[in-house]
Amino acid sequence: MARDTVESGAGVAGTDSIDELREFARGLAVSGGDVARRMLEQFATTGLAPRTKSSATDPVTVIDTIVEEHLRSEVAAARPGDRVLGEEGGEAEAAAGAGVVRWVVDPVDGTVNLLYGIPFTAVSVAAEVDGVVLAGAVHNIVTRETWTAGLGRGASLRAVDGTDTALTASGCDELSLALVGTGFGYDSDVRAEQGRVLAGLLPRIRDIRRCGSAALDLCMLAAGRIDAYYERCLKPWDHAAGALIAAEAGAVVAVSHDDGVPTTAAAPGVAREFLAALESLEAIEGPVSS
Structure with missing residues (x-):
């Protein structure tokens, strides 16, 4: 099947576990953003501009890799039984078995924007169990806005000041x-x-x-x-x-x-x-x- 619908999980069981996964995803995405911002500041002070991605040692590849390594280490420390699938490192261990949480992570989504200083680049983290995404968080590295959702628990946007806003898709009907x-x-x-x-x-x-x-x-x-x-x-x-x-x-x-x-x-x-x-x-x- 080429395409699968993603359904809101209203009435799904195990909401306490989903809430826990959502909060962990939020913290993970924000901490990844912190790492990326520190690295960008470091490159700025050393005179290195992350405007190319052509080798394993160029600044942008280094940011991608180090942010993903950070995300993997955080998962390993807090949830050692979980698995990680990442853009840079793939799935480091054997594929997750039944009932095992797999964290699907993109350390820098919007790499070209990062190269050019366009403020539309993010850390993306999702918790998946048996092929179903139960929770997710996306953190804008530049604006520091963080979007999260839990299956059956709705979606929200947390602003820099900590204010949470429940999200609803637009009412456009034409x-x-x-x-x-x-x-x-x-x-x-x-x-x-x-x-x-x-x-x-x-x-x-x-x-x-x-x-x-x-x-x-x-x-x-x-x-x-x-x-x-x-x-x-x-x-x-x-x-x-x-x-x-x-x-x-x-x-x-x-x-x-x-x-x-x-x-x-x-x-x-x-x-x-x-x-x-x-x-x-x-x-x-x-x-x-x-």
């Missing part, structure tokens, strides 16, 4: 008024196809935003800052936390396991029309799978 987020792959052939779909979609919507972080795009959808989102070639660490946050905010979300098919998310009032538009452009096939 595709022509929808602000849509997307992203592009690195392969030139994939980009050409993405350009074709985008050209067909643009006349049907209000506008496009390409912000450069899938995790934060999904959080923006949850906060009502955009109305729909789609992107091909995402990996589990790109969408694991963000997809849950968007779904718990009421969005219609379907994650893709096929690089040729986009992950999609949309406010409920525009989801059917949005998915129909993507289907007509041959970006997806048929209705969202369940």
Whole structure:
């Protein structure tokens, strides 16, 4: 099955455990952001500008690697029986068995933004058990906003001052008024196809935003800052936390396991029309799978 819907977990059992995982995910993501910020300050004082990612020793690769190492060490210290799947290090140990928590982490989502000093880059952390994401957190490294969700527990945004705001997807109910987020792959052939779909979609919507972080795009959808989102070639660490946050905010979300098919998310009032538009452009096939 290429695409799976991400459902809000209303009525799910074990909410105490989910709340615990959510709080741990929040702390983990924020601490990863702290590490990234300290490293950026260090590079600034030594005169190294993180504007390239071309070798194992360039500044951005070092930030990615060290933040992920920090996340792994925090999990190992606090929850030694858990597993970690990360963008940089993969799954260091054997795949998680039944009932085992696996932390799916992206140490820096929005690396190109980090390179250019664009404040749209994040640490993403999700807790998954038996293939189901139960909790997640996304922390913007620059603005220090933190989005979290627990399955069946809703989604919220914590501002820098500690204020928590419950999240609800936008009330947009007309595709022509929808602000849509997307992203592009690195392969030139994939980009050409993405350009074709985008050209067909643009006349049907209000506008496009390409912000450069899938995790934060999904959080923006949850906060009502955009109305729909789609992107091909995402990996589990790109969408694991963000997809849950968007779904718990009421969005219609379907994650893709096929690089040729986009992950999609949309406010409920525009989801059917949005998915129909993507289907007509041959970006997806048929209705969202369940």
